[in-house]
Amino acid sequence: MNILFSFILLFSASCVVSYTIQDQFYQCITLHSDRSIPFSTAFFTPTSNATSFNSVLKSTAQNLRCLTPSQQKPLLIFTALIESHIQAAVICAKELKVQLRVRSGGHDYEGISYTSEMKRSVSFILLDLAKLRAIKVDIEDNSAWVQAGATIGEVYYRIAEKSKTHGYPAGLCTSLGIGGHITGGAYGKTDRLLDVMNHSFPELGLTQKDCIEMSWIQSVIYIAGYPSNIKPEFLLQGKSLFPTVNFKAKSDFLRVPVPVTGLQGMWEKFLQDDSPMMIWNPYGGMMGKISESSIPFPHRKGVICKIQYLTAWTDGDKKTADKHINWIRGLYEYMGTFVSKFPREAYVNYRDLDLGMNRNANSNFLEASVWGKKYYKNNYDRLVLVKTEVDPDNFFWHEQSLPILPFKVGQDGKSLIH
Numbered sequence: 001m002n003i004l005f006s007f008i009l010l011f012s013a014s015c016v017v018s019y020t021i022q023d024q025f026y027q028c029i030t031l032h033s034d035r036s037i038p039f040s041t042a043f044f045t046p047t048s049n050a051t052s053f054n055s056v057l058k059s060t061a062q063n064l065r066c067l068t069p070s071q072q073k074p075l076l077i078f079t080a081l082i083e084s085h086i087q088a089a090v091i092c093a094k095e096l097k098v099q100l101r102v103r104s105g106g107h108d109y110e111g112i113s114y115t116s117e118m119k120r121s122v123s124f125i126l127l128d129l130a131k132l133r134a135i136k137v138d139i140e141d142n143s144a145w146v147q148a149g150a151t152i153g154e155v156y157y158r159i160a161e162k163s164k165t166h167g168y169p170a171g172l173c174t175s176l177g178i179g180g181h182i183t184g185g186a187y188g189k190t191d192r193l194l195d196v197m198n199h200s201f202p203e204l205g206l207t208q209k210d211c212i213e214m215s216w217i218q219s220v221i222y223i224a225g226y227p228s229n230i231k232p233e234f235l236l237q238g239k240s241l242f243p244t245v246n247f248k249a250k251s252d253f254l255r256v257p258v259p260v261t262g263l264q265g266m267w268e269k270f271l272q273d274d275s276p277m278m279i280w281n282p283y284g285g286m287m288g289k290i291s292e293s294s295i296p297f298p299h300r301k302g303v304i305c306k307i308q309y310l311t312a313w314t315d316g317d318k319k320t321a322d323k324h325i326n327w328i329r330g331l332y333e334y335m336g337t338f339v340s341k342f343p344r345e346a347y348v349n350y351r352d353l354d355l356g357m358n359r360n361a362n363s364n365f366l367e368a369s370v371w372g373k374k375y376y377k378n379n380y381d382r383l384v385l386v387k388t389e390v391d392p393d394n395f396f397w398h399e400q401s402l403p404i405l406p407f408k409v410g411q412d413g414k415s416l417i418h
């Protein structure tokens, strides 16, 4: 009897296998997916094949600053092949209590779609949508259905393929992912240069002879800064022609003109960096006619222009990074006197973690309002209500995600969620 008992004990001990989160995620996806679509090649882990894991991680990552060894990397990358993989990934990550980060085009300024800046270690899975890039353009009803992983350049190409008279103003950089770009606002340009110049600056005497005539899709290539011999088909590669670099950026909105002395001080600061850049996008026109509360993007009536400050560098040395980051922080501090106030507005698509960060998944409404109000102004409160309603467990969270309220506001008053 004793011998039999020890045998059973030994046998069961040898059967206790500890599965890693990666194994469990794979098994869970298998359970929740259509098995007629093979997907074993859609998983990448640093332990099974570090080379392909790193190559997929870097494939669309735009900011090298976010790929340094100190940055927390995903436990696993899952490149969804069909839409139901996304649902399966959410179910499985929830079941395993592991965070899910979503990446479309990888252009997040702080890289939070593929790495983590949290001070405490965070285990997360990267759901990469780069393989979901179908585009259906319907010229008859002026609509396009686009999967989140497609790039804006591919959308431009597909529109131009169907029509010589249609266009779509979105990002200037053609490798931007639809998923992150559109959800954050997405500005671009349409060309009414002659009208605008002749109306606002007639003294410059701009005429049609000073312009180069080209098709809309050619202008996309031109504005992206690509050489003129690049064919529009290049856009289908979903890549930029330019190499990736380390960068840090910040943004502001201007509501009153900067006085000349202010501009002089700005130039002095500006020239202290070896790769400074500033982009001032004019506002007004239609931008000012849409109500601040009609969509989350609130920077409307009264805005003269948006300012983006940017600095970039190529070497991965920490000293170099610190030098550039300190410089841009100094410039931003200086500009505080001249730009919008209460709140000092910022463009959410130019994510800036200097504005503040959630400390963990128990993000706090008041703490998050510091950056939330800058990005969304009064829409922040409404967005938090929506978030509380659709994601009461705050499953989708990251450094600057919207928080949830600790209570739910219903018709019969407040009830506690947590």
Ligand SMILES: Cc1cc2nc3c(=O)[nH]c(=O)nc-3n(C[C@H](O)[C@H](O)[C@H](O)COP(=O)(O)OP(=O)(O)OC[C@H]3O[C@@H](n4cnc5c(N)ncnc54)[C@H](O)[C@@H]3O)c2cc1C
Pocket: 062, 101, 102, 103, 104, 105, 106, 107, 108, 109, 112, 113, 129, 148, 170, 171, 172, 173, 175, 176, 177, 178, 179, 180, 181, 182, 183, 184, 185, 186, 187, 188, 349, 350
């Ligand atoms: C070189 C460059 C040029 C740019 N030019 C412009 C410009 O001309 N105009 C402009 O408006 N902006 C511009 N941007 C900013 C750009 O719009 C944002 O960085 C945008 O968030 C990028 O989207 P993405 O899908 O490529 O990035 P990602 O890094 O994949 O995603 C950005 C954020 O959105 C989330 N996200 C991604 N996909 C989804 C999804 N399907 N569902 C929910 N959340 C999702 C991510 O988790 C992350 O938080 C530029 C950025 C760069 C780096």
